[in-house]
Amino acid sequence: GDSVTQMEGPVTLSEEAFLTINCTYTATGYPSLFWYVQYPGEGLQLLLKATKADDKGSNKGFEATYRKETTSFHLEKGSVQVSDSAVYFCALSDEGETSGSRLTFGEGTQLTVNP
Amino acid sequence: DAGITQSPRHKVTETGTPVTLRCHQTENHRYMYWYRQDPGHGLRLIHYSYGVKDTDKGEVSDGYSVSRSKTEDFLLTLESATSSQTSVYFCAISLGVWDTDTQYFGPGTRLTVL
Numbered sequence: 001g002d003s004v005t006q007m008e009g010p011v012t013l014s015e016e017a018f019l020t021i022n023c024t025y026t027a028t029g030y031p032s033l034f035w036y037v038q039y040p041g042e043g044l045q046l047l048l049k050a051t052k053a054d055d056k057g058s059n060k061g062f063e064a065t066y067r068k069e070t071t072s073f074h075l076e077k078g079s080v081q082v083s084d085s086a087v088y089f090c091a092l093s094d095e096g097e098t099s100g101s102r103l104t105f106g107e108g109t110q111l112t113v114n115p
Numbered sequence: 116d117a118g119i120t121q122s123p124r125h126k127v128t129e130t131g132t133p134v135t136l137r138c139h140q141t142e143n144h145r146y147m148y149w150y151r152q153d154p155g156h157g158l159r160l161i162h163y164s165y166g167v168k169d170t171d172k173g174e175v176s177d178g179y180s181v182s183r184s185k186t187e188d189f190l191l192t193l194e195s196a197t198s199s200q201t202s203v204y205f206c207a208i209s210l211g212v213w214d215t216d217t218q219y220f221g222p223g224t225r226l227t228v229l
């Protein structure tokens with residue numbers, strides 16, 4: 001079945017550091033790929049998505065590129081802020097026979113940014 | 116904001132009791148989902164619905180049932196709660212026709228089974 005593997009956390013960075021969170025996947029077909037972010041005590045928010053190979057998703061300074069050849073979707077940000085401290089989830093979609101989609105998530109990576 | 120509310124937001128119950136969690140949406144989205152979140156597992160799909168009275172099982176459906184008698188409400192029931200069902204439960208919707216892939220999540224329900 002489909003699976004998503006994220007780099008193990010937690011990750012601790014200083015403000016303005018460069019961020020990379022690795023994500024690789026295994027899937028049949030051509031899934032869409034997502035990054036979600038969860039702030040403390042809240043639900044998941046969509047951060048960015050990409051629907052086909054070589055697509056780049058971007059939002060709020062975060063970027064990720066859909067790499068089919070390496071089955072990866074690594075999240076990057078050039079300069080993190082304290083407000084980026086959260087848990088980040090990589091996910092892929094599996095479009096079912098009845099339409100709609102089912103998401104498969106990675107374990108999540110806790111990011112802490114210190115001033 | 117996809118207009119999703121969950122109730123209750125927190126619940127403590129005892130082993131063996133039935134529990135029902137409610138997900139309510141205000142925008143007539145066709146697809147609704149229930150996930151559970153546990154440390155080390157990310158989120159895992161329990162059940163989902165693709166229309167009124169149309170539901171299907173997800174990855175971790177044992178011990179759970181769902182019902183959807185109207186578009187706006189998707190109920191998750193634990194018939195006889197167990198301690199292994201202590202978790203945070205999230206409801207999600209997808210927008211349907213124009214974007215079936217992307218899901219939007221509610222605020223979650225923290226359930227503790229003693």
